[in-house]
Amino acid sequence: MTAQEHAGARVRLADAEPSDGDRWSLFVGGDTIVEESFADRPVGPSLRRRMRDADLTVLNLEGAIEGAGDPLTKSGAIKRTDRRTPAVLAAAGVDAVSLANNHAADLGRDGVLETASALRDAGVAVCGAGTDAEDALSPHRERVANGSVDVALFGVCEREFGVADADDPGAAWVGHPDARRRVAATADAADATLLVSHGGTEYVPFPPVERRRRLRRFVDDGVDAVVGHHPHVPQGWEEADGTPVFYSLGNFLFEQRRRPSTREGLAVELAFAGDTPVSADLVPVEFADGRVREIPEGERRDALLGRVHRLGRLTAEDLEAHWQEVADRVFLQRYAGWLREIGGGDPVKGLCNPGDHLRKGGLWEAGGRESELLVLLNLIRNESHRAVVETALELRTGIATDRRTPDAIERTRELLEETEDRPVVDPPSKSRLRAEALVSRLVGDLPGISRRSAGDGA
Numbered sequence: 525m526t527a528q529e530h531a532g533a534r535v536r537l538a539d540a541e542p543s544d545g546d547r548w549s550l551f552v553g554g555d556t557i558v559e560e561s562f563a564d565r566p567v568g569p570s571l572r573r574r575m576r577d578a579d580l581t582v583l584n585l586e587g588a589i590e591g592a593g594d595p596l597t598k599s600g601a602i603k604r605t606d607r608r609t610p611a612v613l614a615a616a617g618v619d620a621v622s623l624a625n626n627h628a629a630d631l632g633r634d635g636v637l638e639t640a641s642a643l644r645d646a647g648v649a650v651c652g653a654g655t656d657a658e659d660a661l662s663p664h665r666e667r668v669a670n671g672s673v674d675v676a677l678f679g680v681c682e683r684e685f686g687v688a689d690a691d692d693p694g695a696a697w698v699g700h701p702d703a704r705r706r707v708a709a710t711a712d713a714a715d716a717t718l719l720v721s722h723g724g725t726e727y728v729p730f731p732p733v734e735r736r737r738r739l740r741r742f743v744d745d746g747v748d749a750v751v752g753h754h755p756h757v758p759q760g761w762e763e764a765d766g767t768p769v770f771y772s773l774g775n776f777l778f779e780q781r782r783r784p785s786t787r788e789g790l791a792v793e794l795a796f797a798g799d800t801p802v803s804a805d806l807v808p809v810e811f812a813d814g815r816v817r818e819i820p821e822g823e824r825r826d827a828l829l830g831r832v833h834r835l836g837r838l839t840a841e842d843l844e845a846h847w848q849e850v851a852d853r854v855f856l857q858r859y860a861g862w863l864r865e866i867g868g869g870d871p872v873k874g875l876c877n878p879g880d881h882l883r884k885g886g887l888w889e890a891g892g893r894e895s896e897l898l899v900l901l902n903l904i905r906n907e908s909h910r911a912v913v914e915t916a917l918e919l920r921t922g923i924a925t926d927r928r929t930p931d932a933i934e935r936t937r938e939l940l941e942e943t944e945d946r947p948v949v950d951p952p953s954k955s956r957l958r959a960e961a962l963v964s965r966l967v968g969d970l971p972g973i974s975r976r977s978a979g980d981g982a
Contacts, residue, residue: 533829535804537768538797546798548668548675551578552720553791553809554753554773555586556621558609561814566777567616568817571809574793576617579668580675583613583776584722584753585621588628589642593635598685599898603627610646620664622679624652624696625722625754629686633693636686652679652696652720653688660688660696661706665714673798676714678707678747681722681754682907685898698723698738699907704745711746716799719747722754724772725908727783728854729759729835729939730846731771732911736839743767749794749801756780757943758790758828760835768794768801771839776809777816785945787811788819788828806832838935845927848915849936853948855916859903866896 551574558566567575575581587603589610595602606612613621621643629636640650654660663676680698681687688694697703698721711717719742724731731752739750743764750769752759759772774789791807808819808828819825838846903909918924937948 533806533808535768535806536802537763537804538766538800538802546669546672546796548579548673548796549577550675550718550749550794550796551575551581551791552751552770552773552794553581553583553776554778554789555625555756555775556583556605556613556777557585557587557603557779558606558612558777559779559814560606562606562777562779563814565615566612566815568815570818571791571807571816572616574791574807578617578793580666580677581617581619582677582718582720582751583618583621584625584679584720585609585613585623585639585643586625586627586778588631588635589639591631592638592642593632596629596632596635596686597894597898598630599895599902600626600685602630604631610643610648613643613648614646618648619666620649620651620677622652622677622720622722623650624660624679624681624698624720626681626684626686626695628653628695629684629693633686636693636695651677652681652722653694654696655688655693657688657690657694657697657700657702660694661700661703663706663710663714663717669798673796674713674715676710676717678710678717678719679722680719683905685902704741707742707747708745711748716748716796717746719750721750721752723908724752724755724759725850725854725912726755727757727785727943727945728755728850729757729936729943730839730843730850731755731759732851732908732915733844733847734911735908736769736771736843738907739769739771740764743769748796748799751792755943756783756786758788758832758835760832760837760839762836762840768804775811777811779811779814783945785943788824790828790832835939842932845929845932846936848919848924848926849928849933850940851912851915852919853936853940854912857944857949859909859913859916862899862903866900 587605590604590607636653640653643650649664651664663678666675668675680696680703683697683699686694687697721739724735748767752771753773755772756775758774761768761770770792775786776789780786788810791809793805793807794801795803806829808825809816810819903913919926940948
């Protein structure tokens with residue numbers, strides 16, 4: 525059964541009927557940060573009821589608690605969550621959070637441990653982070669259904685600043701050599717094994733092909749449900765060998781004022797019969813006025829559900845073509861600018877001929893360029909950043925077979941304009957660039973005519 529067979533909020537996953545003895549439910553929400561400006565009770569009443577009624581409620585906490593430590597050296601924003609976060613989450617019915625993400629260590633490695641300690645003191649369990657890599661890859665274990673079902677919860681993220689290593693605390697890295705072995709061994713022992721995975725590319729409608737491949741490997745290892753986040757917008761879902769895989773729920777309790785598309789997200793409530801997920805309720809949510817609530821019945825709710833199911837069908841059936849177009853567009857609109865800035869104007873020369881920059885005192889002289897070097901490190905090291913760059917460059921050099929069709933290109937463009945909150949701009953053709961350069965040279969050679977006056981039509 526695949527996503528295209530569904531249209532509404534309730535999704536049937538298996539034929540098994542839960543008995544009274546082994547029936548239990550899991551509620552999972554996406555990216556969460558509590559700000560000081562949020563409402564005292566920032567989770568709406570109907571959502572709070574769902575969260576409290578579920579046997580296990582899990583969120584992704586996307587930041588360290590304010591004051592937990594000193595900022596980490598990294599690229600990107602430093603995210604903090606308010607000191608009242610543990611109490612707010614506990615009051616809303618949250619049983620566990622994953623700290624496996626790109627912001628959990630934003631206030632230093634010790635800040636990860638202080639945040640985890642504060643959460644546990646409030647009765648909120650933690651997974652996906654620990655004192656070292658081994659500890660970070662340890663699941664949270666909980667018994668549900670009156671103690672008859674042993675559930676293991678793993679949290680993992682892509683290679684980010686602040687992932688745990690052999691000696692230092694941090695987040696659990698999805699690519700760690702022991703990650704799959706640990707998950708598989710636990711899946712053999714536990715009744716149900718769940719994986720929450722932070723990764724993918726921000727503000728896009730599809731996961732990288734390699735991310736789908738990696739998450740499917742965890743399904744092969746025995747995981748019974750996979751839920752993803754990080755793109756800040758909802759993506760599609762599919763069933764892989766009977767296991768539901770949600771690639772991105774989008775935001776839950778998280779405010780991004782300049783990104784209207786991130787105000788709507790998805791939560792999912794899974795019903796289990798022992799170790800078998802039998803149904804999923806897709807719960808459209810929205811953030812407004814310092815509070816997250818369910819989107820009420822109506823056109824907006826139906827539109828979000830329809831989009832999620834449509835993305836799921838495309839992800840299951842034609843991901844490579846759509847991902848290629850996403851990567852090419854995102855590379856041109858985001859990454860090329862970053863690389864151009866890093867490379868001193870020419871990203872190709874900057875990366876291929878570092879000797880030129882050594883002689884000129886450019887990128888490779890670290891003094892005053894630390895922020896650019898950190899961006900470059902993240903582009904190279906992080907799985908999804910690297911997937912964008914590799915896919916776009918392989919397409920543009922002809923190394924990869926171009927799977928895109930006119931329909932996939934047009935469809936992706938429309939979807940990206942929604943998730944990016946800005947128009948998708950076509951790059952000028954080579955012939956146009958040559959023509960503009962020729963006109964510029966001709967105008968510059970004519971006496972008494974400036975480029976500005978020529979451009980103004982004067």
